[in-house]
Amino acid sequence: MPPLPPVPRFLRRLLTVLAAALLLLLLPAAAREASSASAEITVRVLLPAPFHDATTRELPQFHRDHPGVNLELVRGPLDTDAIQDLAIGSLLLGDTPFDIMMMDVSWMPLFTAAGWLSPLEPYLGAGMLAAMEPGARPGNSFDGHLWRMPYSGDTGLLFWRTDLMPLPPRTTDELVRISRDLQRSGRVRWGYLWQGRQYEGLSCVMLEVIHAFGGRWWNPASGRTELDRPSALQAARWLEDLVKEGITPPSVAGFAENEALQQFAAGEAAFLRNWPYAWKVIENGGGPVVGHVGVAPVVVAPGQEAGGTLGTWGFSLLRGSAHPREAAEAIRWLTGPEMQRSLALNEGYAPTWTALYEDEALQKGAPLLAVQRQALAAGPLLRPPTPLYAQLSDVMQRQANAMITGQSDAVSAMSAAQARSDALIRAMTGTPR
């Protein structure tokens, strides 16, 4: 048998490098193994980037109060639609790496129907929502179970320029009149900015405006939409006219929250529709309108009741969690009064706990509190609470965006939205024609 040829030098080097790389890869895993041996339980939470950053600030307090539990906040994408896709993707795997998921109020019916959540009342008790503002309670319980604890009580609000007018408008007519006067006198380029891009934010605007004209998107009794009713048509026409008459720029068709906020912060408009966080962003941004921004409930047609879209986020316990008790305790802390006090002071989010609204020290640090409570008391609007909401919203976004871009008009957009919603509900529930 001939002797084996010597291993070439480059091959030996390559093998050394590979071995070193393998060792480096294995080391962290071994370290993790060692730390879990010290009986520490890890609870993983998936949450959108801005909430992740706001919550992380308070995290050391949790770890002081809860020895033995390691709360790991996982930073997801910023965009609501993107994080929903991520959440659904991880849940469809069957074995999700998360224990807790931060949930938008509009996802709740779908996620509970899919059977992905565990009820919270066995761990937290049945009366958790009782100490909250009545307007902050909807969207958390279905079928007698508590599926989510709200992190904030945010609703859609109207931001207005205190340097351009003494008082904010209350009605749609007043908003149009003030905008027109200011634009004519050249004091401001645009009147009213909102979200018109084909995405979930446009559905929030539509829900608000339809309600502002006395209509409703969804009839819970019949399980159908009511988008071809006169009030919904009037609402759509109002938005259509805002763009046609130049009170709202045509580029609103591409605006999400941030685009609208930036243009308002640059001093280019008299009014902005957005969520509470916008106020802190504008005030901290150092733009020309700092110190001149007021906040009010959204406008409604004369004689109608005010109401903004409920845009709250909250935490739900996932069914696959290996540590439901510890995770539920983490949810209690994540949504508790101390967390919400910090969020109100630092981010301007609306609290849900009634006690916080009555706290005088907090009122001084969070000037939006009074109007936020007013908006919650006005009966904030829930997006259609059906597992089919994602489809219904998709239909609405396409049709409303077609109207805003001038591809269609208010009447045909709303009748098409109604017809498509009907067809969809028929196809999904098997209701005969």
Add this chain to the structure above:
Amino acid sequence: MIPLLAVDLLLMLPALLLLGVVFLLPLLRDAWLSLHASTVVTGLMAVPNGAANWWRLFDDARFRQDAFQTVRFTGVSVALELVLGLGLALLLHRPGRGRALLRALVLLPWALPTTVMALGWRWILNDPHGPLNGLLQAVGLPTFGFLTTPSTTWLAVVVADVWKTTPFVALLLLAGLQSIPVDLVEALQLEGAGRLTILRRLTLPLLAPWIALALLFRIAQSLGVFDLIQVLTGGGPAGSTESLAMYAYRQSLRFLDFGYGATVLMATFLLLLLPGVIWLLLQNRLPRRTA
């Protein structure tokens, strides 16, 4: 002694198994799912519902619109990429100084991740703050909603796609150009043929199989376009840029309607099969080179 056919089959077995697992099984599963209702209403269980999904598909104006939009996007962008890619390949094939650098530069857009470049285009085309609208304003023109005009936004998507994928076509065709023997070109030159004649009589015929290959790759990829549009427009405005792949994705992963999502996917697959079949037929008609 083992018969030759058995050896052939045995050698092909691993590849066939792999194809079966990653291609045939999912396809069969998808076809099966398209005959079932599987939604949150059914508790995410597959319940047979006959051809209900397929009837719904034939009645679905949005599917037809998306099919038209996908084919339109594919036709226009692939045609542009072919013409530009051919020009680029001819340019890069010419000897000259700095050719290596030029080749590297041309490849750059293709090397960029699609999502990154789509986000870049989204900023470039922003109305009114993007640089393109800045240019328009600088020369005294009004701004234009590149991403908010339903009749023209698909062209913005085409531009972004052409920008990114022309290098890929150019690279393929460049490889083809380099496989053409130089002595053939020189022979034609000796006989006094001009550049255009050489291109028409020699280069293009010999390049034909490479062009067909580039077309096949690009058409198959374009018909399944997803990431570029998802990031650039999200399918908007007013659904005017949504592709079939996006529609199928939304049905399954956003709406949890797996039965109908599978149906849309199956229909898309059948649509994709068409250019493949056409290519096979064409390939048989191309002059075969004798080895």
